[in-house]
Amino acid sequence: MSPLPLGTMGRVLEVDLTSGSARTHALDERLAELFLGGRGLGTALLVERLLRLRDRHRNPFLAVDPLGPENPLVLATSPANGTSVPTSARFHANFKSPLTGGIGSTNSGGRWGVEFKRTGHDAMIVTGRSPHPVVLFVDAGGARFDAPPEADLDDVEAITDALEARYGRGVRVMTVGAAGRRLAPIAAIMNDKGRALGRGGGGGVFGSKNLVAIAVAGSVPVEAASPEALRPKNVTGSVYKAHVKLRLGKLTKPPEQFGILPSMGTAGLLGMLSQYDELVHCNFRDTSHEAERIERIGGEALASHPAITVRRRACYQCPIGCTRETELVDASGAVVGRGEGPEFETVAMFGANLDIYDLEPITEANYLCNRLGLDTISAGGSIGALMEIFGIAQAKPAEARTDGERALMADAAEFARACGSRVPDGPDGDRFAPAFGNAHALVPLVRAMAWGEGEIGRALASGARRLAERYGHPESAMAVKGMEIPAYDPRVTWTQAMSYMITARGGCHLQGGYSAPIAFCAGYGEFSGLKSEGAALVARNFAYQNTAYDVLGVCAFAGFSVTLDEYANMLNDVTGLGMKASDLEAVSRRVLTLERLFNLLCGFTAADDWLPGRFYQDPIAVEEGTAVCPEGDFRAMRAEYYESLGWDERGVPHAATLTELGLDAVLPAEDFERMTGLTVGGRARNGREGAR
Numbered sequence: 001m002s003p004l005p006l007g008t009m010g011r012v013l014e015v016d017l018t019s020g021s022a023r024t025h026a027l028d029e030r031l032a033e034l035f036l037g038g039r040g041l042g043t044a045l046l047v048e049r050l051l052r053l054r055d056r057h058r059n060p061f062l063a064v065d066p067l068g069p070e071n072p073l074v075l076a077t078s079p080a081n082g083t084s085v086p087t088s089a090r091f092h093a094n095f096k097s098p099l100t101g102g103i104g105s106t107n108s109g110g111r112w113g114v115e116f117k118r119t120g121h122d123a124m125i126v127t128g129r130s131p132h133p134v135v136l137f138v139d140a141g142g143a144r145f146d147a148p149p150e151a152d153l154d155d156v157e158a159i160t161d162a163l164e165a166r167y168g169r170g171v172r173v174m175t176v177g178a179a180g181r182r183l184a185p186i187a188a189i190m191n192d193k194g195r196a197l198g199r200g201g202g203g204g205v206f207g208s209k210n211l212v213a214i215a216v217a218g219s220v221p222v223e224a225a226s227p228e229a230l231r232p233k234n235v236t237g238s239v240y241k242a243h244v245k246l247r248l249g250k251l252t253k254p255p256e257q258f259g260i261l262p263s264m265g266t267a268g269l270l271g272m273l274s275q276y277d278e279l280v281h282c283n284f285r286d287t288s289h290e291a292e293r294i295e296r297i298g299g300e301a302l303a304s305h306p307a308i309t310v311r312r313r314a315c316y317q318c319p320i321g322c323t324r325e326t327e328l329v330d331a332s333g334a335v336v337g338r339g340e341g342p343e344f345e346t347v348a349m350f351g352a353n354l355d356i357y358d359l360e361p362i363t364e365a366n367y368l369c370n371r372l373g374l375d376t377i378s379a380g381g382s383i384g385a386l387m388e389i390f391g392i393a394q395a396k397p398a399e400a401r402t403d404g405e406r407a408l409m410a411d412a413a414e415f416a417r418a419c420g421s422r423v424p425d426g427p428d429g430d431r432f433a434p435a436f437g438n439a440h441a442l443v444p445l446v447r448a449m450a451w452g453e454g455e456i457g458r459a460l461a462s463g464a465r466r467l468a469e470r471y472g473h474p475e476s477a478m479a480v481k482g483m484e485i486p487a488y489d490p491r492v493t494w495t496q497a498m499s500y501m502i503t504a505r506g507g508c509h510l511q512g513g514y515s516a517p518i519a520f521c522a523g524y525g526e527f528s529g530l531k532s533e534g535a536a537l538v539a540r541n542f543a544y545q546n547t548a549y550d551v552l553g554v555c556a557f558a559g560f561s562v563t564l565d566e567y568a569n570m571l572n573d574v575t576g577l578g579m580k581a582s583d584l585e586a587v588s589r590r591v592l593t594l595e596r597l598f599n600l601l602c603g604f605t606a607a608d609d610w611l612p613g614r615f616y617q618d619p620i621a622v623e624e625g626t627a628v629c630p631e632g633d634f635r636a637m638r639a640e641y642y643e644s645l646g647w648d649e650r651g652v653p654h655a656a657t658l659t660e661l662g663l664d665a666v667l668p669a670e671d672f673e674r675m676t677g678l679t680v681g682g683r684a685r686n687g688r689e690g691a692r
């Protein structure tokens with residue numbers, strides 16, 4: 001076994017909230033070698049912890065309640081966190097997801113992860129449920145349990161302010177708001193006030209533990225193997241070279257050279273994606289937007305809006321600085337709110353997706369999501385499904401509506417009354433009708449969702465899939481594995497579609513490869529994203545790349561300009577390892593395969609690697625004709641993707657793959673077979689083939 005690489009702290013903090021105990025143990029050298037950090041280490045620790053429950057459950061992956069005390073919440077950092085490696089702020093959370101029932105996996109930037117690592121820990125595993133609300137405080141001396149602050153415990157900002165006042169300004173706070181405290185499956189964990197571990201319902205898991213906050217104050221330096229090479233001003237060093245690449249990249253070059261991310265923030269992507277017919281519209285009905293309407297909500301509009309003040313901000317060690325801190329005032333000049341964002345996904349999912357082209361309600365809804373702890377992609381996707389079904393019901397005479405549609409109209413009337421409307425004729429035409437284009441309804445809907453208020457609020461908080469089933473239109477949920485997909489239409493970019501389909505955590509544009517904006521970077525005509533031939537392998541390579549970023553703890557945006565080879569060089573200067581890009585890709589394959597095993601243990605099959613039906617059935621108009629996802633092509637691409645990873649036609653890894661990747665040491669094939677009834681590399685014992 002290799003000794004631990006430099007850049008790691010060598011310790012894992014274990015917290016049991018039921019007994020109120022915390023202890024530290026050594027980081028397993030074998031796991032550090034196989035998975036490095038971040039998403040890889042977090043997934044491995046989660047798997048290891050769930051396997052320990054086999055004395056209680058035949059298959060703990062299936063049996064453990066995501067919102068119960070047995071579900072571990074793992075927070076993992078990476079060797080590069082806390083060093084001068086550009087964008088090395090990102091840390092990871094893993095858990096069993098209350099939204100999908102499979103792996104929960106999400107990362108965040110800001111400063112919390114770096115500060116936590118500087119307490120002398122690589123990871124934290126939180127289990128149990130505290131008998132009373134509690135704050136966990138961690139520093140280099142260890143962990144202790146403190147009383148919650150005298151503050152509104154539903155408000156992320158109030159909790160953060162109170163804990164910063166209690167522990168000192170250097171402290172970094174992670175918490176959840178109203179949505180997490182009410183166990184919403186689309187609740188986010190928030191850190192540094194405005195940064196989110198957003199996807200998959202980690203906020204609900206956090207809240208289910210009666211955990212109010214985790215405050216961290218670090219003081220332990222992170223050691224590196226070649227500090228000189230990491231000095232940003234050393235012109236022969238790896239970090240200097242990466243900075244040069246970032247200064248030249250089309251999306252990352254400095255604001256004065258109009259790099260989109262530095263000059264406009266992520267909202268600057270909106271116009272570009274709309275131009276290429278990729279941008280969601282009305283719950284993925286089409287991608288048609290009038291250019292003039294997009295201009296009202298894009299990056300330039302945000303930067304120059306008379307009611308919104310914008311300041312550029314950055315995560316730890318990030319020269320890109322895509323973050324926008326904003327303040328919104330009303331017509332009288334009174335402050336409506338302030339905070340981080342809105343980011344691209346928020347503007348797209350609350351704006352273009354809902355046919356709302358007004359930055360003021362979008363920005364206010366964004367602040368609410370920050371303060372009350374909601375994932376804005378899932379929130380926008382859930383409202384999109386609601387508005388679509390409302391439109392279907394509204395178009396019918398009352399007597400022709402189905403039971404689900406009648407329930408929705410009744411719930412919409414209740415919602416409108418709660419908003420103070422007189423509802424003279426029910427929700428039709430009402431000021432608060434949950435209809436596409438109705439900007440008045442947006443902020444009240446987000447508030448109801450976060451607080452779980454009323455039938456509509458509870459339905460929205462449960463996510464698009466459960467909402468659409470409740471109202472009798474499951475086809476309106478634009479979700480994969482139960483997680484709402486982001487703002488890029490898969491019919492227009494098939495590699496991005498593959499990421500949505502196959503990513504273990506559900507409908508996601510990042511973990512399976514963020515290829516949608518590449519059309520812009522690479523030159524649209526050169527990009528193979530729309531061709532079935534090769535698209536699966538292109539998608540697989542993007543998945544390797546983005547998984548490597550998550551393992552390294554760096555931002556995917558830096559990957560637009562800095563290659564994996566260059567990141568491998570920086571990692572080597574931190575760790576002293578001699579890794580190449582291909583070694584990082586091997587780690588990525590190991591992580592993707594372990595995530596696959598996790599989901600198979602949770603009962604997922606190849607049928608879950610599939611897009612919502614409309615993407616196969618309903619072509620959309622694009623500049624050069626129409627675009628759709630042909631089912632036959634997509635089945636073939638899925639099979640090719642599986643094969644390229646060493647998985648069989650069911651998406652079950654071959655025994656040889658597990659051995660090659662060293663995964664036997666983490667999850668023995670025999671244990672996997674016993675728990676699932678599946679055989680690795682052969683036919684299913686119980687006849688479940690899984691593939692559609």
Ligand code: SF4
Binds near residue numbers: 314321323556558
């Ligand atoms: S590019 Fe943006 S999200 Fe990424 S590290 Fe920099 S500021 Fe944070």
